[in-house]
């Protein structure tokens with residue numbers, strides 16, 4: 001349908017701000033002859049008017065052998081909008097760190113122009129390339145062309161979602177481990193878990209190279225692997241003095257904003273009490289030439305974040321304060337498999353691992369996954385009563401009995 | 404192991420087909436049922452191979468209804484509209 005025949009006054013308002021508008025993009029595709037995009041706009045306008053969504057989610061859609069990577073969307077007003085009776089989403093596993101050649105982007109877009117609406121979303125919250133809108137008949141041909149060009153589908157449903165990571169050592173000097181290599185390895189190692197849903201619910205892994213956490217793993221991943229170090233922050237005293245000479249108020253802006261107040265500056269030399277540093281990255285971010293992470297690097301492993309569903313938003317909790325992240329990553333893989341085993345055995349349908357952790361109590365959970373409680377797991381003083389030192393209670397009880 | 408992957412995949416298929424329309428099975432339900440049926444002859448890893456065989460053969464498909472299930476292919480209700 002040509003632009004002149006379409007009447008979408010509510011959507012038109014969304015084009016008025018100074019920012020790019022998704023409405024403009026969909027209109028462009030509609031005007032290029034994609035009938036599905038024109039009907040998509042009309043249906044959205046109708047939904048805004050009626051305040052009712054017209055999409056049904058899920059059902060049978062997928063490609064042969066896979067249970068993830070396609071999200072079924074069916075309209076409940078198919079007779080009126082036949083071009084979008086089906087408007088399925090395809091998730092494509094993104095390259096680590098989202099690096100593309102212009103050629104590979106063109107390849108994906110050409111495939112999608114041939115088989116779908118031509119609309120994409122770079123990238124979805126899981127990290128995948130999102131291809132928006134196609135019919136059931138086009139799923140297998142799209143998949144065939146994607147795989148011919150070395151792309152594969154990502155995760156969806158109750159599976160391991162496509163692992164994602166920050167750009168890490170490819171572009172960032174603060175990466176405390178190789179986020180790209182780890183993400184590639186976990187993706188390839190758990191192909192079955194990625195493509196064949198077998199968990200109680202989704203499981204997201206996100207890898208950040210340092211506590212700046214550019215992929216927001218602490219808030220958005222069931223398992224957050226966040227780079228850190230366990231030796232000393234490297235200090236270049238000449239560069240520290242240069243910062244002071246250039247007007248930086250080190251006492252106020254660096255020492256004063258350190259969360260554990262473990263930095264001292266005497267006007268000539270900076271000292272850091274590394275035993276009290278919580279590796280928050282504040283000082284390093286503020287003085288990138290003068291300060292750098294240590295050299296004994298690895299990652300902190302956290303578990304259980306999720307967006308608000310039943311209990312509200314939840315950040316992930318530390319389960320291993322420091323782990324070396326080196327090939328073949330066996331320690332990490334073993335830990336993840338122990339978590340999956342316990343969750344698979346005891347998790348209810350649609351229960352995220354963080355919710356299971358809350359339900360059984362972190363103490364019991366740690367025992368089941370064979371992780372020792374340590375002080376770094378305590379998020380707030382006197383607020384985490386999950387560390388239960390049974391052996392001490394037993395000794396006390398025996399003493400009581402003797403008395 | 405005396406029992407083969409194909410036999411376990413067949414047993415999984417029979418179970419899914421028998422309850423089609425009455426009960427939906429998750430991969431973990433099928434695994435538990437097979438461990439119960441075949442005893443010590445199968446474990447979780449073995450069942451994973453059987454599920455892969457079952458899905459790759461096209462005899463079963465994955466469906467999503469608030470969680471992922473394994474079913475015999477059938478006409479999708481939602482595909483037909485309202």
Ligand code: SF4
Nearest residue numbers: 166172175209210214
């Ligand atoms: S998370 Fe850290 S290492 Fe990764 S890109 Fe951001 S600042 Fe760099």
Ligand code: SF4
Nearest residue numbers: 258277278280281283
């Ligand atoms: S990294 Fe954070 S906690 Fe450590 S010294 Fe710098 S500001 Fe303080």
